[in-house]
Amino acid sequence: MRDFGYERAIEPEQAVATMLAEPDAVFLGAGTNLVDHLKLGITAPGLLVDVSRLPFDDITERPDGCVRVGATVRNADLAAHPVIRARYPMLSAALLAGASPQLRNLATTAGNLLQRTRCPYFQDVTTPCNKRTPGSGCSAIGGYDRDQAVLGASDQCIATHPSDMAVAMTALDATVRVLGADGEREIPLVDLHRLPGTEPERDTVLAHGDLITAVDLPALDWAANSTYRKVRDRASYAFALVSVAAAVDIADGQIRDCRIAFGGVAHKPWRAHAAEAALRGRPATETSFAEAADAELAAARPQQHNAFKIPLARRVLVATLRDLTEQGAR
Secondary structure (H helix, E strand, O other): OOOOEEEEOOOHHHHHHHHHHOOOEEEEOOOOOHHHHHHHOOOOOOEEEEOOOOOOOOEEEOOOOOEEEEOOOEHHHHHHOHHHHHHOHHHHHHHHOOOOHHHHOOOEHHHHHHOOOOOOOOOOOOOOEOOOOOOOOEOOOOOOOOOOOOOOOEOOEOOOOOOOHHHHHHHOOOEEEEEEOOEEEEEEHHHHEOOOOOOOOOOEOOOOOOEEEEEEEOOOHHHHOEEEEEEOOOOOOOOOOEEEEEEEEEEOOEEEEEEEEEEOOOOOOEEOHHHHHHHOOOEOOHHHHHHHHHHHHOOOOOOOOOOOHHHHHHHHHHHHHHHHHHHHHO
16 A cells, blocks of 8 residues: 555645645645545555545535536535526436435535546556557557547547536536636636546546635526436446437527537437537427537547447437427417
């Protein structure tokens, strides 16, 4: 067992400064992902900087109409919050679809965004994995690939991002607030996570020492007509094979606007820009929904054993949009 140091951060600036002074330090929130990695030998930091007690546990409505979610808000508290349930039901549903009640009572907003892939090769230190050890190879390519990506993958990595919450937040055009070496900045959540490219070890655009302090959800009135649908191998405590977060604004049978994101299909939560563009101004019909799904999935490149994800994603999107259309008409 490797020894490591522990320091509890009292203020955000102190947490960032401590990280910047220690190249092998990592932030510790709830630890639901990090502790697993310590046990498996995936990571061996020299210092844990505990940020779980920083004052980021509030959910507040801002003067501009947005809702600010603190980085340490627990998943269970966020899912149950009356403002989230009323204004962003897709987010509440996504949170409740993730993990187990015990984990949701502990896991945090920032930690959920930053959880790492559950690819079995990444978690098995006896196998080559470019994400864990750059340049070693990708065992999933030509191996067990059923759960892997069909969109945005590279010849270096075909892993998928595991978060449900991040899919809903991506669809909502959320913004991540970050404190780093140069002060505060904002990052659109759709730009937070990376596709693997030639650097699959980099999950996000964050630099060492960057601390997520909050996530801002935009004032989007019609996001009340939204939902999250997740297809998985068992009813609970399982990661998505395919999931869809969607919100639609429908008037007189026409789609005025929409927000869509897929989970379980890519290295990051996949914002479905092509599907959205294909839907705007179109009639809210199954034909439109199917054509939009086809427009988005045209770029899919499946592996040997996960081609089923493409028709599955198509069916899930069509069913989700159909349900929202019926819901919006009531």
